[in-house]
Structure formats: structure tokens, C-alpha cells
Amino acid sequence: MNLHFASPDVGARTLEIVNEMKALEGPLLPILHEVQAEFGYIPQEALPVIARALNLSRAEVHGVVTFYHDYRDHPTGRHVLKLCRAEACQSMGGMALEDKVKKLLGIDFHQTTLDGAVTLEPVYCLGLCSTAPAAMLDGEVHGRLDDTAIAELVAGVRL
Amino acid sequence: MTVKIYIPRDAASLAVGAEKVAKAFHAEIASRGLDVQVIRNGSRGLLWLEPMVEVETAEGRVAYGLVKPSDVASLLDAGLTSGGAHPLCLGKTEELPFLKSQTRLTFARCGIIDPLSLEDYKAHGGLKGLKKLPPWRRPRLLRR
CATH class of the missing domain: 3.40.30.10 (Glutaredoxin)
Known part of the structure; x- marks a missing residue:
């Protein structure tokens, strides 16, 4: 596993991001998005910087970060595959698809393959009920997935 | 054409x-x-x-x-x-x-209009409300 140490400039870079965005109305979520885009996750070191700049307690920032599952406290693999597990997708065979993906990758949800290629996440929901079962690979949506289509997606990320 | x-x-x-x-x-x-x-x-x-x-x-x-x-x-x-x-x-x-x-009401124009075309927007009733403003209060877009 790649041990990922936040570089010493996390605080400085976070402060730059905060200063750029703190004038927004409701700046916390956009700031956290930007921090995650910058580092690939939300480093612990970023939290006190954000809290101080926004005049929030560190607990409040922590609460927001942990409430939204999209924010991560550790880096992911090179690709992130999110499988929709909500009702419509389940009713269209999403569970069987999940099993298939887990077997193909050899990992469970919230885990990353040993080669660092892909992280598997559940998601509730992608809003693609009409084209269920659905998945999102690196921000791109895929619907009407069957065994062949999901195997192709998985093969693509393992290259 | x-x-x-x-x-x-x-x-x-x-x-x-x-x-x-x-x-x-x-x-x-x-x-x-x-x-x-x-x-x-x-x-x-x-x-x-x-x-x-x-x-x-x-x-x-x-x-x-x-x-x-x-x-x-x-x-x-x-x-x-x-x-x-x-x-x-x-x-x-x-x-x-x-x-x-x-x-259709809410989605009446969805799929019909070209979302990137101002002409298409106008052809489907866009800017109509703004045109009711007195000329000096109209946004620059309408003064052209």
C-alpha cells in the first residue's frame, strides 16, 4: 500500500484555497471540494486551517467532512469506481453486479486494489434510476450495466 | 441548408x-x-x-x-x-x-431548445419579461 504523507505545505496551500473562496456564500463545502481536488483527499492538517479562517470550531468542520461520504480522509487508487446501491439499481440486478465487481477486483467496498489501480465505493444514489443499474467511474456515468459492460469497465481501469 | x-x-x-x-x-x-x-x-x-x-x-x-x-x-x-x-x-x-x-409545463422546452443558442432561446419566448422593462432599465444584452 502506498503510504501517503501530507506534504508540509498542506496548511499553506489550504489557506490559499480558503482565501480564494471564503467570500462565497456557504463557503465550507466548496472549500472542502477544492481541498479534495488538490490533495485527492482531505488531509487532517487542513481542518484547523479551514476552521480558523471560517471562524468555526474544528469539531464543526470535522462534522461536515465526516457527514458527507464523498469527502475522504485518505487517498484513493488511480481510479474510483462507484456502484449505485439504491433501490432502483438493486431492483435491476445491482447486487449481482456488485458481487461480480468485487470478485473481479478482489476487494470489498471502501477498499483499493493492491496495485493501487482502483478504489471501489458504494453510492446512494446516482439518480440514474431510469438506466439502472448504474455506476460512476472517475466522474463519468455508466448505465444499463450488465456483466459484459461492467467487466469492460473493470478491465479498462486495470490497464 | x-x-x-x-x-x-x-x-x-x-x-x-x-x-x-x-x-x-x-x-x-x-x-x-x-x-x-x-x-x-x-x-x-x-x-x-x-x-x-x-x-x-x-x-x-x-x-x-x-x-x-x-x-x-x-x-x-x-x-x-x-x-x-x-x-x-x-x-x-x-x-x-x-x-x-x-x-408539459416545467420541461416544456427541454430537448426542444438548443441550450447554447441565444437566438433559439429568444425564439422560444426568452427575454420576454425583460423586454417589458423601460428601455433605460434593460440589461445591456437587450440594448444591442
């Missing part, structure tokens, strides 16, 4: 391959030297038929459903640009029972 083809770019259409279909159309149009404009619109709402490609004809829009990139060449061979017959052809969009029996 430039023929207009509509290919949706909403999330559901993208999830079932609308982007690849659009790419295939662009490639075929370029290689055949056709005078065709590809417009990326919202879905008409018949998500089970996406990617649904429409073409503007003199009699209104004609739809082709469940289009795959590999169908694009045969669709153009069959004369899609003039609403030609093809196994994927669904006929006139407005005559599809799903749409015909609906009165």
Missing part, C-alpha cells in the same frame, strides 16, 4: 453512451462532408430510448432510438438527415404516444 441533428447530453443519455454516438456522428459527418450541425440538447424524457437522436425535417422532428455508435453509418446511409426509414426510426417525435399524451 444545414441539417440539424439533436443528440442529448443529460446524465442518463451520457450513461448509455450518447457521447460515443455524438463522436461517431461527428466523424461520419466530417468524412462524408455533410452539411449537418450536431446540437447537444436535453433529453425529451424517453430515457428508455436513449441515446435518442433526432433530426429536424420540414415536417417536424424525426426520432431514432437506442442508437449505438455502430449504427451511425447505416443511419446516414438510410438518409437520417431527411428523416429516412431505418429499423431504429421511431417516426415523428411529437407523434410518439408517450409525448403526445402529455402536457
